[in-house]
Amino acid sequence: xxxxxxxxxxxxxxxxxxxxxxxxxxxxxxxxxxxxxxxxxxxxxxxxxxxxxxxxxxxxxxxxxxxxxxxxxxxxxxxxxxxxxxxxxxxxxxxxxxxxxxxxxxxxxxxxxxxxxxxxxxxxxxxxxxxxxxxxxxxxxxxxxxxxxxxxxxxxxxxxxxxxxxxxxxxxxxxxxxxxxxxxxxxxxxxxxxxxxxxxxxxxxxxxxxxxxxxxxxxxxxxxxxxxxxxxxxxxxxxxxxxxxxxxxxxxxxxxxxxxxxxxxxxxxxxxxxxxxxxxxxxxxxxxxxxxxxxxxxxxxxxxxxxxxxxxxxxxxxxxxxxxxxxxxxxxxxxxxxxxxxxxxxxxxxxxxxxxxxxxxxxxxxxxxxxxxxxxxxxxxxxxxxxxxxxxxxxxxxxxxxxxxxxxxxxxxxxxxxxxxxxxxxxxxxxxxxxxxxxxxxxxxxxxxxxxxxxxxxxx
Amino acid sequence: xxxxxxxxxxxxxxxxxxxxxxxxxxxxxxxxxxxxxxxxxxxxxxxxxxxxxxxxxxxxxxxxxxxxxxxxxxxxxxxxxxxxxxxxxxxxxxxxxxxxxxxxxxxxxxxxxxxxxxxxxxxxxxxxxxxxxxxxxxxxxxxxxxxxxxxxxxxxxxxxxxxxxxxxxxxxxxxxxxxxxxxxxxxxxxxxxxxxxxxxxxxxxxxxxxxxxxxxxxxxxxxxxxxxxxxxxxxxxxxxxxxxxxxxxxxxxxxxxxxxxxxxxxxxxxxxxxxxxxxxxxxxxxxxxxxxxxxxxxxxxxxxxxxxxxxxxxxxxxxxxxxxxxxxxxxxxxxxxxxxxxxxxxxxxxxxxxxxxxxxxxxxxxxxxxxxxxxxxxxxxxxxxxxxxxxxxxxxxxxxxxxxxxxxxxxxxxxxxxxxxxxxxxxxxxxxxxxxxxxxxxxxxxxxxxxxxxxxxxxxxxxxxxxxxxxxxxxxxxxxxxxxxxxxxxxxxxxxxx
Numbered sequence: 011x012x013x014x015x016x017x018x019x020x021x022x023x024x025x026x027x028x029x030x031x032x033x034x035x036x037x038x039x040x041x042x043x044x045x046x047x048x049x050x051x052x053x054x055x056x057x058x059x060x061x062x063x064x065x066x067x068x069x070x071x072x073x074x075x076x077x078x079x080x081x082x083x084x085x086x087x088x089x090x091x092x093x094x095x096x097x098x099x100x101x102x103x104x105x106x107x108x109x110x111x112x113x114x115x116x117x118x119x120x121x122x123x124x125x126x127x128x129x130x131x132x133x134x135x136x137x138x139x140x141x142x143x144x145x146x147x148x149x150x151x152x153x154x155x156x157x158x159x160x161x162x163x164x165x166x167x168x169x170x171x172x173x174x175x176x177x178x179x180x181x182x183x184x185x186x187x188x189x190x191x192x193x194x195x196x197x198x199x200x201x202x203x204x205x206x207x208x209x210x211x212x213x214x215x216x217x218x219x220x221x222x223x224x225x226x227x228x229x230x231x232x233x234x235x236x237x238x239x240x241x242x243x244x245x246x247x248x249x250x251x252x253x254x255x256x257x258x259x260x261x262x263x264x265x266x267x268x269x270x271x272x273x274x275x276x277x278x279x280x281x282x283x284x285x286x287x288x289x290x291x292x293x294x295x296x297x298x299x300x301x302x303x304x305x306x307x308x309x310x311x312x313x314x315x316x317x318x319x320x321x322x323x324x325x326x327x328x329x330x331x332x333x334x335x336x337x338x339x340x341x342x343x344x345x346x347x348x349x350x351x352x353x354x355x356x357x358x359x360x361x362x363x364x365x366x367x368x369x370x371x372x373x374x375x376x377x378x379x380x381x382x383x384x385x386x387x388x389x390x391x392x393x394x395x396x397x398x399x400x401x402x403x404x405x406x407x408x409x410x411x412x413x414x415x416x417x418x419x420x421x422x423x424x425x426x427x428x429x430x431x432x433x434x435x436x437x438x439x440x441x442x443x444x445x446x447x448x449x450x451x452x453x454x455x456x457x458x459x460x461x462x463x464x465x466x467x468x469x470x
Numbered sequence: 471x472x473x474x475x476x477x478x479x480x481x482x483x484x485x486x487x488x489x490x491x492x493x494x495x496x497x498x499x500x501x502x503x504x505x506x507x508x509x510x511x512x513x514x515x516x517x518x519x520x521x522x523x524x525x526x527x528x529x530x531x532x533x534x535x536x537x538x539x540x541x542x543x544x545x546x547x548x549x550x551x552x553x554x555x556x557x558x559x560x561x562x563x564x565x566x567x568x569x570x571x572x573x574x575x576x577x578x579x580x581x582x583x584x585x586x587x588x589x590x591x592x593x594x595x596x597x598x599x600x601x602x603x604x605x606x607x608x609x610x611x612x613x614x615x616x617x618x619x620x621x622x623x624x625x626x627x628x629x630x631x632x633x634x635x636x637x638x639x640x641x642x643x644x645x646x647x648x649x650x651x652x653x654x655x656x657x658x659x660x661x662x663x664x665x666x667x668x669x670x671x672x673x674x675x676x677x678x679x680x681x682x683x684x685x686x687x688x689x690x691x692x693x694x695x696x697x698x699x700x701x702x703x704x705x706x707x708x709x710x711x712x713x714x715x716x717x718x719x720x721x722x723x724x725x726x727x728x729x730x731x732x733x734x735x736x737x738x739x740x741x742x743x744x745x746x747x748x749x750x751x752x753x754x755x756x757x758x759x760x761x762x763x764x765x766x767x768x769x770x771x772x773x774x775x776x777x778x779x780x781x782x783x784x785x786x787x788x789x790x791x792x793x794x795x796x797x798x799x800x801x802x803x804x805x806x807x808x809x810x811x812x813x814x815x816x817x818x819x820x821x822x823x824x825x826x827x828x829x830x831x832x833x834x835x836x837x838x839x840x841x842x843x844x845x846x847x848x849x850x851x852x853x854x855x856x857x858x859x860x861x862x863x864x865x866x867x868x869x870x871x872x873x874x875x876x877x878x879x880x881x882x883x884x885x886x887x888x889x890x891x892x893x894x895x896x897x898x899x900x901x902x903x904x905x906x907x908x909x910x911x912x913x914x915x916x917x918x919x920x921x922x923x924x925x926x927x928x929x930x931x932x933x934x935x936x937x938x939x940x941x942x943x944x945x946x947x948x949x950x951x952x953x954x955x956x957x958x959x960x961x962x963x964x965x966x967x968x
Contacts, residue, residue: 279751
């Protein structure tokens with residue numbers, strides 16, 4: 011991959027300059043994990059329109075207000091102006107197809123053929139005729155997705171053209187009160203992946219987290235872990251079963267209404283668990299290739315929109331990538347979310363999201379704590395910085411950090427009940443605490459701590 | 471019970487031949503061999519070589535070799551010491567109590583053990599769990615013909631059983647010494663790619679041989695995840711790849727489970743599966759697979775015929791046609807936590823059949839010893855005593871301190887041993903431990919690891935002043951971060967690696 015034209019080297023962003031001294035001021039209308047994380051950093055909440063350092067905003071705010079605002083150099087906002095270029099299903103497809111054509115025009119045919127990670131898609135109603143032509147040629151199972159939808163609402167499957175001619179008139183699919191009324195009719199229709207890779211006979215999709223701090227030049231941080239979201243029922247590719255939305259649509263929001271949804275597990279595996287499972291089924295090499303493909307999907311999709319995105323040094327964005335793997339182990343891009351869900355369905359989920367969001371804020375670095383040449387921040391790795399970033403030699407043998415363990419060192423507050431009980435009397439040997447407090451007995455046990463750190467990065 | 475070197479079979483050839491006849495595949499192959507090579511009208515005097523090569527071609531050689539090896543091992547397995555009276559009594563009582571409990575649950579619900587179940591939605595309770603087994607063992611008194619004062623020891627196991635000492639363990643588990651590169655340690659260090667590659671190549675060769683003792687020796691150093699499915703099978707004397715016959719057999723078991731339901735017993739297995747598997751972060755996608763496996767297991771009379779020990783008693787039920795059937799056919803009654811033995815295999819094998827046969831093999835060789843009340847070495851009581859003796863010798867101060875805060879160390883370690891650490895370690899580590907259990911064909915590492923964990927946490931434990939604090943430090947959640955191999959190596963070979 012050729013490096014982009016433009017500046018090379020690490021991005022120097024104004025670190026803390028212009029920011030008033032004192033605790034960081036944040037503004038947000040969210041009340042879930044991100045709010046907890048912002049507070050936990052010791053930052054102060056503010057309602058002020060202008061006097062904030064970090065604003066974790068809803069996208070509506072960005073659409074409505076941002077254009078009229080002037081931001082100080084130190085202020086940071088969690089959305090780019092036109093993230094719709096990557097998040098709206100029709101625009102994403104348009105941009106991906108455009109990039110593919112551009113590469114072909116440039117003569118980079120091999121790279122252009124790699125842009126085959128999105129299922130055949132058409133924007134409706136504009137490309138209806140093209141869709142019908144493809145449908146008549148190949149048939150199969152298709153999925154209809156309203157452009158503005160989230161959490162699986164309004165999505166349905168079909169295999170006969172007659173089913174969609176009824177669709178517009180059917181009251182079930184009338185879109186709800188949506189600010190974008192004039193786009194409410196617009197859908198994308200996409201060939202459905204009817205041969206998913208199954209685990210335990212169950213279908214799942216993957217949610218990966220990506221932070222972009224700049225589009226031009228392109229800077230991409232990818233979180234090492236993520237989720238595999240399972241359906242609760244066994245997968246059955248019998249076309250007549252497609253009305254069983256629960257089986258096919260894995261969005262957590264829909265799963266939660268299924269009768270046998272289990273609150274405790276939330277039907278998710280973390281990415282590392284999936285990777286280990288795949289290694290034992292398919293071997294390390296094959297698994298590595300799959301995870302590498304997923305990373306390349308992320309990079310290529312961002313490259314496709316980087317030229318149309320309005321770059322702004324105040325902006326950063328956290329994307330939730332939805333990816334599905336088919337039974338040939340090919341990953342497919344389903345969609346990109348600029349407002350990935352930050353609510354947690356279980357305790358583990360809560361911890362994972364808080365850790366991730368905390369890392370995002372560390373990358374944004376309003377306090378100027380980073381040197382600027384870091385390639386790892388918390389669980390995020392800098393994968394693309396105006397060009398691919400080399401893998402850390404410790405991870406030799408693996409093409410991507412995705413799915414490897416995150417090393418956070420000893421837990422500072424993992425002492426639990428025992429600590430509380432001991433608060434009345436100080437421990438006898440002055441601080442013999444938690445799991446990492448034991449003095450190693452042997453030189454070999456020094457290896458143990460090192461082992462914990464390296465082993466946390468995954469099977470080697 | 472050292473099986474590191476293959477022994478020449480000591481059994482008479484007639485025993486070998488009769489065993490061969492029991493295996494239908496071998497039987498048919500030998501008949502074929504006889505007919506076509508030896509007795510064919512066109513045959514010429516055959517040299518040993520041509521028969522040998524014909525056998526190799528038919529795939530007989532590995533099978534016969536493994537059969538001979540397992541026969542030679544089973545000779546050694548045979549009990550050489552008579553049973554202690556108290557233990558025998560306790561075993562009978564235990565079996566009886568389970569039996570009675572099962573029947574009483576049936577009558578509470580107003581159903582018979584087989585037949586239509588009218589009490590569909592009534593809440594059901596487990597008939598026993600680890601704690602009950604622990605109580606049954608604790609109750610066993612010291613032999614009555616010994617002087618009472620000699621019986622006094624600090625542990626909960628009063629029986630005077632001889633347990634291996636530290637140097638015996640170091641010899642037995644010499645493969646685990648830090649000077650040997652192995653999985654669980656070396657694959658994680660910088661520059662390990664050569665080791666990983668080497669291990670992979672050796673493993674492939676080992677699988678080509680498909681000879682039980684070689685596979686077991688290989689397993690002792692830990693198995694790469696990609697090879698584990700087949701190596702486990704060979705170590706358990708199964709062909710490395712599953713065959714059509716095994717698939718059919720498994721399906722017949724599933725049919726039996728569908729056609730004739732065991733009231734209460736099936737429900738308990740299902741409840742166990744539902745409770746443990748659905749709540750497990752790692753195993754929840756495999757809930758149906760695991761439930762199917764456990765129900766099929768309960769229909770398999772192979773288990774009771776081939777397990778080293780029979781843990782429980784089946785209920786003999788007279789059918790309408792006069793025949794009697796055992797319920798469950800496997801001779802293994804449901805208890806809380808049983809599915810823990812199955813769950814980790816769902817991450818090793820993709821499909822139910824392979825999970826099933828490996829699980830069945832592991833149960834019949836290993837897990838049955840954890841569920842039987844016996845004084846034989848290598849079984850539960852002996853393992854518990856080994857734990858107590860080891861901890862006492864490694865860290866007497868800690869042992870005494872724990873007693874002083876009213877915690878018997880065995881009361882914490884018991885479930886670790888009974889459930890083979892399934893409720894403690896995270897799966898990757900658990901499988902590395904199981905690699906060694908399968909490789910040594912022995913459960914001795916369970917008490918060794920238990921004692922090693924206590925000594926690893928010794929300094930923190932010495933600071934405790936109440937039983938609750940001890941339990942918090944050693945609770946199962948804290949085990950999720952433990953790495954098995956460093957702890958074992960430190961405990962066994964520590965102090966500058968004697």
